[in-house]
Amino acid sequence: MATAAVRADDSRGRHTTTHRELVVIPSGALLIDNPGMREVGLVGTEEDLGAAFSDIDELVHECRFSDCTHATEPGCAVRAAREQGDLSEDRYQSWRKLQKELAYLLARDDVRAQAAQRQMLKARAKYAKGFRKDRR
Ligand SMILES: [Zn+2]
Numbered sequence: 001m002a003t004a005a006v007r008a009d010d011s012r013g014r015h016t017t018t019h020r021e022l023v024v025i026p027s028g029a030l031l032i033d034n035p036g037m038r039e040v041g042l043v044g045t046e047e048d049l050g051a052a053f054s055d056i057d058e059l060v061h062e063c064r065f066s067d068c069t070h071a072t073e074p075g076c077a078v079r080a081a082r083e084q085g086d087l088s089e090d091r092y093q094s095w096r097k098l099q100k101e102l103a104y105l106l107a108r109d110d111v112r113a114q115a116a117q118r119q120m121l122k123a124r125a126k127y128a129k130g131f132r133k134d135r136r
Helices: 046-052 054-060 077-083 089-135
Strands: 021-024 030-033
Touching: 046 054, 046 089, 054 077, 054 089, 077 089
Parallel strands: none
Antiparallel strands: 021 030
16 A cells, blocks of 8 residues: 655654555455554453354353363363364464453453542542531
8 A cells, every 4th residue: 555655764754544445365364454543452341252252152151160261270161172173272362362351451441440439539528528618
């Protein structure tokens, strides 16, 4: 795709594309060029991940322990499927990666929610304190 050059002295410039395009690359995968977008994040829930990986989701329900991490536990159906070749390593690794990213995002949102709650309680306490002073 056509882009402008980057300056040699400071490595800055407009080395970007200017239109959206969906490209089929030789492997058959689809690549979306979306100018102006610097990062693509995960949006969704654990249910969405389970729906996208329904084969693994079914295995998860067969694990011996309900808190199985699907890594090294005995009686793990996911591990057994990997060992038997019923579940490809690529697919398992993709699932793990998205699972970790989702866990990080959920924890981050939780931290933000807690901070917002503290802020709200602080503001409320400050308001109440001011109100008591005014009544004297
Ligand atoms: Zn498991």
